[in-house]
Amino acid sequence: MSEPMIKTNQLTKHYGEIKAVDQLDLTVNEGEVVGFLGPNGSGKTTTLLMLMGLSLPTSGTASVGGYSVIEQSKNVRQIAAMLPEGAGYYDDLTARQNLRYIGELNEIPRDELETRIDELFDMVSLKKWADTKVGKFSRGMKQRLGIMEVLVKKPKIAFFDEPTLGLDPKATKELRDLLIRLNKDYNLTIMMSSHLLYEIQQTCQRVLIIRKGQLVVSDSIANLSNHFDGKDRTSIEFELTKVSSDLIQKLKDIDGVTSVDKESKNKLFVQTNIDKSQEISEAITKSGSTILLMKPKEHSLEEIFLNYYEDD
Amino acid sequence: MTSFLVVCKKELYDHLGSKRFLLLFALILGLSFFSAYSAADSVRNQGTAVFLDIFTSSSSFVYIMFMFGPLIGLALGFDAINRERNYGSLSVLLSQPMFRDSIINGKFLAGVSALSLVAVSTVGMMTGIAIPLLGFGPTPDQIVRIVFFTLITILYLSVWLAIGILFSTITKKITTSMIASVSTWFVSAMLMTTIAMILANLIIPTYSTYGGYGMSRTGDDITVYLGDQVLTGDEANDFMDRLEQQNDLQKTLCMISPSLLYQDSALSILSNNGWYSTGVVYYDFAPPEYDMFVNWPHMTTLAAVLIACFALSYIIFLRQEIRVGN
Numbered sequence: 001m002s003e004p005m006i007k008t009n010q011l012t013k014h015y016g017e018i019k020a021v022d023q024l025d026l027t028v029n030e031g032e033v034v035g036f037l038g039p040n041g042s043g044k045t046t047t048l049l050m051l052m053g054l055s056l057p058t059s060g061t062a063s064v065g066g067y068s069v070i071e072q073s074k075n076v077r078q079i080a081a082m083l084p085e086g087a088g089y090y091d092d093l094t095a096r097q098n099l100r101y102i103g104e105l106n107e108i109p110r111d112e113l114e115t116r117i118d119e120l121f122d123m124v125s126l127k128k129w130a131d132t133k134v135g136k137f138s139r140g141m142k143q144r145l146g147i148m149e150v151l152v153k154k155p156k157i158a159f160f161d162e163p164t165l166g167l168d169p170k171a172t173k174e175l176r177d178l179l180i181r182l183n184k185d186y187n188l189t190i191m192m193s194s195h196l197l198y199e200i201q202q203t204c205q206r207v208l209i210i211r212k213g214q215l216v217v218s219d220s221i222a223n224l225s226n227h228f229d230g231k232d233r234t235s236i237e238f239e240l241t242k243v244s245s246d247l248i249q250k251l252k253d254i255d256g257v258t259s260v261d262k263e264s265k266n267k268l269f270v271q272t273n274i275d276k277s278q279e280i281s282e283a284i285t286k287s288g289s290t291i292l293l294m295k296p297k298e299h300s301l302e303e304i305f306l307n308y309y310e311d312d
Numbered sequence: 313m314t315s316f317l318v319v320c321k322k323e324l325y326d327h328l329g330s331k332r333f334l335l336l337f338a339l340i341l342g343l344s345f346f347s348a349y350s351a352a353d354s355v356r357n358q359g360t361a362v363f364l365d366i367f368t369s370s371s372s373f374v375y376i377m378f379m380f381g382p383l384i385g386l387a388l389g390f391d392a393i394n395r396e397r398n399y400g401s402l403s404v405l406l407s408q409p410m411f412r413d414s415i416i417n418g419k420f421l422a423g424v425s426a427l428s429l430v431a432v433s434t435v436g437m438m439t440g441i442a443i444p445l446l447g448f449g450p451t452p453d454q455i456v457r458i459v460f461f462t463l464i465t466i467l468y469l470s471v472w473l474a475i476g477i478l479f480s481t482i483t484k485k486i487t488t489s490m491i492a493s494v495s496t497w498f499v500s501a502m503l504m505t506t507i508a509m510i511l512a513n514l515i516i517p518t519y520s521t522y523g524g525y526g527m528s529r530t531g532d533d534i535t536v537y538l539g540d541q542v543l544t545g546d547e548a549n550d551f552m553d554r555l556e557q558q559n560d561l562q563k564t565l566c567m568i569s570p571s572l573l574y575q576d577s578a579l580s581i582l583s584n585n586g587w588y589s590t591g592v593v594y595y596d597f598a599p600p601e602y603d604m605f606v607n608w609p610h611m612t613t614l615a616a617v618l619i620a621c622f623a624l625s626y627i628i629f630l631r632q633e634i635r636v637g638n
Contacts, residue, residue, distance in 0.1 A: 015633070049403075049634055052407055054403065054406050054407065054634045055633060055634055074409050074410065074411065075409075077407060077408060077409040077410075078409040081407060082403075082407040084400070084403040084404065084407070086400045087400050087401070087403065087404050088396075088399035088400030088401040088402075088404065089399075089401060089404070090326075090401060091399075092326070092329075101318070101322055102404075102408060104318045105315050105318050105319075105405075105408040105409070105410060106408060106409060107315075107409075146404075149404065153408075
């Protein structure tokens with residue numbers, strides 16, 4: 001198995017008395033799209049800054065693409081790119097000049113750089129604004145420029161810190177589609193933090209949830225959803241040809257069924273504390289209804305996320 | 313091209329296109345232009361005209377640089393770092409594969425290059441205007457002095473650039489660094505002589521501040537008149553010693569001010585002050601190397617201020633934490 005793209009070991013960062021990141025252990029593999037979640041002040045941005053080699057850890061180690069973020073931070077920044085929260089651009093330069101500057105700092109040969117810049121303008125649909133000063137750009141256009149600045153160096157991994165902040169729904173969807181496309185087309189490893197959990201759910205294959213600087217969850221959203229109810233509970237979603245009050249009562253009477261909720265005309269959510277799917281199916285069939293769909297209930301990321309923060 | 317030079321190129325491009333730089337540059341060029349005309353006129357009317365007088369006569373170029381040079385130096389430096397921080401471009405810049413010092417080094421070199429352009433072009437313009445007006449040019453010896461004066465001017469402007477960068481590194485808000493920069497310039501250029509006089513009199517009081525003093529000498533005997541009081545003998549000698557110490561202290565305190573250091577050096581290089589060698593006093597221009605030697609403490613102090621300010625900015629910048637929104 002290849003080496004993980006990101007690996008941290010007991011990564012810790014203190015700002016004076018405050019523990020921003022506390023003995024964080026996480027792993028991200030090549031080609032993954034990972035959501036990095038946590039409320040304000042949970043240590044997400046500090047972690048991303050440390051992974052880019054921009055902030056020195058107080059203790060612990062981390063590597064990105066096999067390079068140590070402490071001793072080889074310049075190498076890390078050659079293969080990794082970051083779109084920080086509230087990233088700024090040079091308003092008095094055009095979008096193309098901004099990109100040239102970043103390209104030159106990455107020592108990309110001039111001809112190659114120009115070709116790459118043109119490709120990127122096409123990719124983010126910003127070509128007609130290429131020679132306009134960035135000061136005239138909208139928030140969404142600036143965010144797209146930020147994405148271009150990330151991609152111009154052809155990174156192996158990209159960190160996005162709140163990339164959809166301040167974007168309207170249309171721009172948010174465009175950004176989401178772009179990230180998914182980049183991951184598929186270029187096998188770009190992506191680690192993104194966002195408060196918009198729906199976006200994470202739509203974009204990411206796995207989520208990392210951080211709480212008070214410590215990693216509390218690292219799993220796919222599907223697995224998290226399956227395990228959301230805990231060891232003692234499971235939720236099943238049924239779609240039936242008909243749902244009667246008699247059927248609901250019969251299901252409630254089954255030993256082990258803790259609740260039955262009619263979600264819509266033909267839809268039921270049944271919660272049990274042990275696996276009772278066979279008895280439930282039989283009861284439905286006996287009532288004269290037909291099961292069109294039976295699947296474990298998918299919980300939203302918001303539900304999962306809030307579950308970890310209910311005590312805070 | 314290394315990242316340091318990429319940053320330098322971009323910053324220089326920014327400076328040369330920025331309104332504030334162009335405005336101050338135009339102001340200095342304009343004042344220098346009129347100063348050259350006025351000085352050339354004045355020099356022509358003098359019996360013993362010396363080309364270098366065009367830089368030192370009334371409303372002189374030295375005074376223009378003394379007063380307005382710091383403003384252009386500060387204008388290029390006062391928001392060099394905190395502007396990047398406030399606009400969120402610092403973290404983008406630092407996310408590129410380069411070391412952090414490339415940013416501050418690149419910015420400093422770009423500033424020095426722009427200021428060199430200001431100094432060389434204004435001195436060149438003054439010289440170019442004065443030659444046809446006077447009908448003669450500088451002698452080779454005077455050319456050496458003009459070059460030397462230009463280098464001191466670049467050093468002086470660079471000191472103010474370094475002071476501006478220092479304020480931009482230690483303060484988060486651009487307005488704070490601007491106020492701090494302008495205040496420093498005001499104290500250095502306008503108030504330092506008065507402050508030095510007050511401090512020197514506090515440290516070594518001579519009791520002559522308000523009433524002044526008079527002095528007469530008969531042979532080795534000195535008599536000092538302080539209002540109604542008359543000092544003679546040891547008392548008078550003691551008073552004169554204290555007065556000399558006070559003057560020395562005042563001069564030393566004035567050396568804190570880059571503006572006064574520059575003014576002293578520039579006037580000393582460009583003026584005919586007479587000189588002394590092997591027991592003979594010459595009332596003529598000293599050899600350039602003599603003036604360099606005499607001005608060496610001034611120049612090393614200016615260089616020391618420059619190095620101290622830049623080194624401090626460098627260390628602080630390298631140690632600063634990058635936080636959200638930087």
